Amino acid sequence: MNDLTPDRDDRTANLKGIGSARRRVEDARFTQGKGNYVDDIKLPGMLFGDFVRSPYxxxxxxxxxxxxxxxxxxxxxxxTAKDLEPLGLHWMPTLAGDKQMVLADGKVLFQGQEVAYVVARDRYVAADAVELVEVEYEELPVITDPFEALNSDTVLREDLQPGADGAHGPRRHANHIFLWEEGDKTATEEVIGSADVVVEEMIYYHRTHPCPLETCGCVASMDKVNGKLTVYGTFQAPHVVRTVASLLSGIDEHNIRVVSPDIGGGFGNKVGVYPGYVCSIVASIVTGLPVKWVEDRMENLMATAFARDYWMKGRISATKEGKITALEAHVTADHGAFDACADPTKFPAGFFHICTGSYDIPVAYVGVDGVYTNKAPGGVAYRCSFRVTEAAYFIERMIEILAIELGMDAAELRRINFIRADQFPYHSALGWEYDSGDYQTAWDKALKAVDYDGLRTEQAARVEAFRRGETRRLIGIGLTHFTEIVGAGPVKNCDILGMGMFDSCEIRIHPTGSAIARLGTISQGQGHATTFAQILASEIGIPADKITVEEGDTDTAPYGLGTYGSRSTPVAGAATALAGRKIRAKAQMIAAYLLEVHDDDVEFDIDRFVVKGAPERFKTMADIAYAAYNQAIPGVEPGLEAVSYYDPPNMTYPFGAYICVMEIDVDTGEAEIRQFYALDDCGTRINPMVIEGQVHGGLTEALAIAMGQEIAYDDMGNVKTGTLMDFFIPTTWETPHYTTDHTETPSPHHPIGAKGVGESPNVGGVPAFSNAVHDALRPFGLRQSHMPHDHWRIWKAAHDLGLHG
Amino acid sequence: MSKKMQITLNVNGTRHELLAEPRTLLIHVLRENLGITGPHIGCETSHCGACTILMNERSIKSCTVFAAQADGAEITTIEGLGTPDSLHPLQEAFREHHGLQCGFCTPGMITRAAQLLKENPDPTEEEVRFGMAGNLCRCTGYQNIVKAVLAAASEINTAKEAAQ
Structure with missing residues (x-):
């Protein structure tokens, strides 16, 4: 090696590859007000659309x-629907195999439903015109309770044939959508029927909403001269939107270009197709002018996809010593007026059957009944994989309740039931193959970090002081050990509208040694332009700073299923690594030719190929890129490009241990988060800074959900939480300081061992906050108190336990 | 529709004369008439702060101010805080400390923080948290935003001391 060659550490650092806390490339434009969000798009002659919505x-x-x-x-x-009917667009298919009205066709089924679409030259005029549309309604009985829906004579969906099967099998009532089952029901019932200890509880995970700071919207632009439709929009899955738009409109797919520009947060809200997109496209086709539609906040909260609303009745059995023997869950799932969940087609309850969690449970059964009510459609994965946060909340509450029944410490109960490190890959009773994990190590580290025994001693002393009348504040220690299932998914069982859930990456190396990579995913704040360049830097030896990452334009990016369910790193990240390896394989041949040795006599070394045993003889990736375009190499075609479509062999299973220490004021119901410790294991860590940011953000969304955020309806079906005055989003003031930590257990099947992390903190955070509230009141007999734990509900729980004298 | 009014806005050092209806919101004039798209619309009810700008050296939420109310005002938006060659210390600090993710709240956040630091150049963490509570972020959990504001304060104060 000559003296001018930087040492290997310097060369590695220069790449800013995997493991580097690289600053984000996106931030230059965002911090200077130069982001390009959908409402920033202004096209010549652009019209504005606005909806008349149902008050009933x-x-x-x-x-x-x-x-x-x-x-x-x-x-x-x-x-109106009459105008769309000749086009066959007054209804549209949902991602869940149901159909949904684009504009009210004879009736309305939820407050805020789209009734008519006004197109005007100015957004103020459009709003004025909305007020001038006269709609005459005849009120019908309203059902907002899914249990009532299954016993009512009121038929919500008159468009469906009574008694006919739905997309997921038989429907046993007019308001029933499906029953979906997994596991061994008979065996589970037998074990539970003869168990030492059984607890049964209804765990309600309330309806909430992803509420990204940017609402949903689009600009549709039909170019009648060239016959090409361009749709810019807040799409988490732009390629799927293109295919759906083609199928609905009859326009050939190559004549449709869908562009997701910068997106101001998605969290699942921007996966589906909304009536606003369809109406804007129709309006643009009819008028020949671009049409913009951007919903306001109230429309976003009332009418676009909600999350959760799962009534989860559980039974869990154990031996006297606390070894869990069986788990049963029956869920009544309120899907609202249309089944518009965004789950892989074969999983109408998503991956809820990950609900055995981190525990080795020999036998289990899950049944989920989907039900129609007079509420907005949705049921999306709000910062989680499909129904995984519901599953994690369910098992982590059931464990706590079982601990109460057994008189055991909840940390110890978890410990003795963990899937052991030597059991991976682990086959769960509900059919999953967990890829890797080391739960015990993570748990021990977490308990030690917070001085768990010390906290329990302090808590017990506080309870005594409370009983002596010396304080009105109690301490709760909220424990969670969660296991996620992300990275959907293997094409053999994961598809959306028939499209397999692979993802893709296409790389072009430029002659001077920089590169562009395009992916089928789309960032909504995750920082893909930063982190995917890091994966590639490590794979191909070109510095991340010299790699542009582009997503979201269907004319240029390879087909992919988009970004949700923490699938970008597990699927598109894998495609990126594998496309990079194809580049490297060709680079190896070029290097060998340039160095005048056999292909097998060179090896990759950080940013170059070196002759084995003679590292002073090398060609850098920049040398190789230049030669690829400028030198005739026998048997090797010019250029240096690669594309990879990755069909994952399995999901990935990130996990974590979270501990929340909370003080609650028994008289005011206020809760103060004193400490929050979050240990995440997301496998290989690509950018620690970005991971930490994701964890902070996900925990804050979990805080919101657990402690106050909900979409609430009154008996008339009026949305009571339609503005940010009523719908809780924590500010700087309510949000605590978080301590983050990690272990690193790589995924054995992922090319770089990464598992994904963006949603873990929401999945693990919600039970941690909720369990802390429950734990504070456990000494006084609290078993289960439904979320959200706002001040009033905490006060009420304390009141019902007789703590107010 | 009412008759349009003539109003004058001084935005980021440039004087604009324009016509607007009395009901037109300032955020719409900025974004649609003047093409200043840094401030965003997140709620239209003053809760989220994505539209935060400075008007006569006060932080305001431009989604609930009529353009007519801003007639003659000095307005600063994120676009006026720094230039690509000379960023405001807050713009540097937000990037350095990962105080943003999707970027939608960021212009409002930084613009608010700039005014906060003018009013209170050496805030405690608690004062930053209180002073920034009118701006919502859905991505970051605020921890790094608070860190960035404190770091920028320190940076500005150090530069001031050096200049003296």
């Missing part, structure tokens, strides 16, 4: 009179 949760639409609106200066069109 269930009503017949007797008539829609658009004449006054049409007469208003500046109004271009008012669309």
């Amino acid at each position: 949760a269930h009503a017949r639409v007797v008539s829609v009179d658009t004449s006054a609106a049409m007469a208003l200066d500046g109004v271009v069109a008012v669309l």
Whole structure:
């Protein structure tokens, strides 16, 4: 090696590859106000769309009179279901195999449902015209409770044939959508029936909403000259949107370009297709002008996809010593007016059957009933994989309740039931193959970090002081050990509308040794442009700073299923690594030719190929890239490009141990988070800074959900939480300081061992916060108190336990 | 629709004369008439702070101010805080400390923090948390935003001391 060659550590650092806390490349534009979000797009002649929405949760639409609106200066069109019907677009398919009204077709089924679409030259005129559309409604009985729905004579979905099967099998009632089952019901019932200890509890995970700071919207632009439709929008899955748009509109897919520009957070809210997109596209086709539609916050909270709303009735059995013997869950799932969940097709309850969690449970059964009600459709994975946060909350509450029944410490109960490190790959009773894990090590580290025994001593002393009347504040220690299932998924069982859930990466190396990589995913804040360049840097030896990552434009990016369910790193990240390896394989041949040795006589070394045993003879990746374009190499075609479509062999299973220490004021119901410790194991860590940021953010969303955030309805089906005044989003003031930590157990089947992390903190955070509230009141007999634990509900729980004298 | 009013806005050092209806919101004039798209619309009810700008050296939420109310005002948006060659210390600090993810709240956050640091150049963490509580972020959990604001304060104060 000559003196001018930097040492290996310097060369590695220069790459800013895997493991580097590289600063984000996206931030330059975002910090200077130069992001390009959908509402920033302004096209010549652009019109604005706005919706007339139903004030009623269930009503017949007797008539829609658009004449006054049409007469208003500046109004271009008012669309109703009658206008869309000849095009076959008054209804649209949902991702869950159901169909959904685009505009009210004879009746409305939830408050805020789209009834008519106004198109005007200005957003103010559009809003004025909305007020001028006269709709006559005839109110119908409203059902907001899924249990009532299954016993009611009121038929919500009159469009469905009574008694006919739905997309997921038989429907036993007009308001029933499906029963989905997994596991061995008979065996589970037998074990539970003869067990030493059984606890049964209803765990409700309330309805909430992803509420990204940027609402949903699009700009549709039909170029009638070239016959090409371009749709810019807040799409978490732009390629799927293109395919759906083609199928619905009949426009050939190559004549549709879908672009997701910068997206202001998604969290699952921006996966599905909304009536606003369909109406904007139709309006643009009809008018020949671009049409923008951006919903306001109230529309976002009332009408776009909600999350959760799962009534989970569980039974768990154990031996007297605390060894769990069986788990049973029966879920009543409130899907609202249309089944518009965004789950892989074969999984109408998502991956809820990960609900055996981190524990070695020999036998289990899950049954999920999907039900229609007069609420908004949705059921999306709000910062989690499909129904995984519901599953984690369920098992982590059941464990706590079992600990109460057994009179055991909940940390010890978890410990004796963990899947052991030597059991991986582990086959769960509900059919999953957990790829890797070391739960005990993570758990021990977490308990030690917070001085768990010391906390329990302090808590006991506080309870005594409370009983002596010396304090009104109690301490709760919220424990969670969660296991996620992310990275959907293997094409053999994971698809959306028939499209397999692979993902992709395409790389072009430029002659001077920089590169562009394009992926089928789309960042909504995750920082893909930063982290995917790091994966590639480590794989191909070109510095991350010289690699542009692009996503979201279907005309340029390879097909992929998008970003949700923590699938980007497990699937597109794997495609990136494998495409990089194809580049490297070709680079090896070029290097060998340039160095005049056999292919097998060179080896990759950080940023170059060196002759084995003679590292002073090398060609850097920049040398190789230049030669690839400028030198005739026998038997090797010019250029240096690769593409990889990755079909994952399995999901990945990130896990973590979270501990929340909370003080609650028994008289005011206020809760103060004193300490929050979060240990995450997401396998190989690509960028520690980005991981930590993801954990902070996910925990704060978990804090919101557990402690106050909900979409609440009154009996008339009115949304009670339709603005940010009522819908809780924590500010700097309520949000605690978090301590993050990690262990690193790589995924054995992922090319770089990475598992994904963005959603873990929401999945693990919610039970940690909720368990802390329960734990504070456990000494006084609390078993189960439904979320969200706002001040009133905590006060009420304390009151019901007789703590107010 | 009412008759349009003539208003004058001084935005980031440039004077603009324009016509707007009395009901037109300042955020719409900035974004749609003037093409200043740094401030965003997140809620239209003053809760989220994505539209935060400075008007006559006060932080305001421009989604709930009429353009007419801003007639003659000095307005600063994120675009006016720094240039690519000379970033505001807060712009540097937000990047350095990973105080942003999707970037949608960021212009409002930084613009608010700039005014906070003018009013209180050496805040405690608690004062930063209280002073920034009108700006919502869904991605970061605020921990790194608070860290970035404190780091920028320190940076600004050090530079001031050096200049003296």
